Amino acid sequence: MYDILIIGGGPAGLTAALYAARAGKRCAVLERAVPGGQIVNSPLVENYPGLPHLSGMDFAARLQEQAEQQGAELLYEDALRAEVRADGSFLVSTDAGSHSARALILATGVAHRSLGLPGEEALIGSGISYCALCDGAFFAGRDVAVVGGGNTALQDALFLSNLCNQVTMLVRRDRFRGQQALVEQVLSRPNISVRFGRTVAELWEQNGALRGLTLNVAGSPEHESLPVDGLFLAVGQVPVGEVFSMLAETDEAGYFRAGEDCTTRTPGVFVAGDCRGKAVRQLTTAVADGATAAAAATQWLER
Ligand code: NAP
Secondary structure, three states: OEEEEEEOOOHHHHHHHHHHHHOOOOEEEEOOOOOOHHHHHOOOEOOEOOEOOEOHHHHHHHHHHHHHHOOOEEEOOOEEEEEEOOOOOEEEEEOOEEEEEEEEEEOOOEEEOOOOOOOHHHHEOOOEEOOHHHHHHHHOOOEEEEEOOOHHHHHHHHHHHOOOOEEEEEEOOOOOOOOHHHHHHHHOOOOEEEEEOEEEEEEEEEOOEEEEEEEEEOOOOOEEEEEOOEEEEOOOEEEOOHHHOOOOOEOOOOOEOOOOOOEOOOOOEEEOOOOEOOOOOOHHHHHHHHHHHHHHHHHHHHO
């Protein structure tokens, strides 16, 4: 029986584990893929207070090590469902078995949003990618497009411009959504061009690989053609963790409803990180949630 079981090993979940372990609680993190969550896709984080230049991958590795050194366990398992037992403890079933805990922290994070275009799924790994850091090198010297106008798209375009011949950013509105510092860097790169008011209408496929795009132009019946070998999608995220919605209520978009104290309607269940409904989703707010949720779970156990 764990004191605290944390579902999700991103920055929020690993921070919760660090705090729970330091509070003397027996805790484990269930992670179905790679510890670190979305931040591992950020080549450079420049807005984490006190650490001006940070690779997302390094941050995740160091946080994992720190949590484990304090006594947290990391279990590479996919949490499939959770139920409340008659005594108020929890049983979490995973793809590898089941675990019992007196308190749960849901830190399930978010997943990439897709465009929903015909043929999109089949081209993932054959021209379409959600991760510039992981897949950018496959497109060295070639022309690529990045869809999105947020911080992820801006970071992806900057990273790809160091490897690719030409990077075209496709932004559906007439302006970016991301930070001004990143916008200025993008606009100063000679091999990045930005097309505002553009969405992808069609994917061109040849022999199983992406060859280009047909674009819609806002306010115009005309279409544009854009031959590219790579398409990086950075169009935001959708919450993960629907399977736990019987424990924690979700809002219309699927994010867990919980206030800054990270508590939910189920005693002993807390939520942390990007899966929680909130206004600002940043590394800083994720780790803050992890600390808050662990402190709240610790207090709840001690009461
Ligand atoms: P985001 O901020 O939600 O931006 C998504 C972008 O995709 C927006 O430009 C949006 O357009 C566009 N979009 C959405 N659906 C689309 C569609 N179907 N077709 C075309 N465009 C579409 O997502 P994000 O950039 O992944 O960032 C997520 C969160 O992580 C944000 O809070 C962000 O600040 C944070 N983040 C921070 C950093 C950092 O601080 N260094 C780095 C990465 C991410 P509209 O603007 O028209 O909605």
